[in-house]
Amino acid sequence: MAGKTGTLVILTGPSGVGKGSIVAELVKFRENLKLSTSVTTREKRSKEKDGVDYFFRTKNEFMGMVNAGEFLEYADYNSNYYGTPVNYVFDNINAGFNVILEIEVKGAFQVKRKHPSAVLIFVVPPSMAELVLRLRNRRTNTEDDIMRRLAIAESELVKACEFDYIVVNDKIENAVDEILKLI
Numbered sequence: 001m002a003g004k005t006g007t008l009v010i011l012t013g014p015s016g017v018g019k020g021s022i023v024a025e026l027v028k029f030r031e032n033l034k035l036s037t038s039v040t041t042r043e044k045r046s047k048e049k050d051g052v053d054y055f056f057r058t059k060n061e062f063m064g065m066v067n068a069g070e071f072l073e074y075a076d077y078n079s080n081y082y083g084t085p086v087n088y089v090f091d092n093i094n095a096g097f098n099v100i101l102e103i104e105v106k107g108a109f110q111v112k113r114k115h116p117s118a119v120l121i122f123v124v125p126p127s128m129a130e131l132v133l134r135l136r137n138r139r140t141n142t143e144d145d146i147m148r149r150l151a152i153a154e155s156e157l158v159k160a161c162e163f164d165y166i167v168v169n170d171k172i173e174n175a176v177d178e179i180l181k182l183i
């Protein structure tokens, strides 16, 4: 793959829409696609592992990384910070891999401004009722947290039209197929 740089793909969409399940499938189908692991200040959920699902850090540690220029983008979401480590992304892009980021809307636009060649994909649920159902079925969030995530989802969904592509996640196989064709 020497000499050929990879593409940066950004998958965004409201919490609960199924981005995590989609990227897990995508990386199975494409060997040259790498998923970036983000840094977050939110509390670790019981099944999550540090360094696998996220790098879990305190707000102080996170701000230290911000000041050291370690993030490609970062944003606050639901009273916590989330950020993409810049080195991982460009080490892999320069080595010829495609890299996928699973991030929220504000971060997606930051990356697009800095790197216009990045491909922005917005995943939407088939309906708001289905999004509520999916958030509840995860059983990892409190009811308060679900309500906050739904309020954020409404403000995110109006930005979908500013993305390069919109994919409806009705059936995961179809959404994965569609995204594989796009990338």
Ligand code: 5GP
Residues within 6 Å of the ligand: 013, 014, 015, 019, 038, 039, 042, 073, 074, 075, 077, 082, 083, 084, 102, 103, 104, 105, 106, 107, 108
């Ligand atoms: P969760 O708490 O459900 O894991 O993630 C909350 C939101 O933060 C999701 O929309 C997720 O895509 C987004 N997110 C995860 N990592 C990053 C990141 O590195 N940067 C940004 N801007 N958002 C992220």
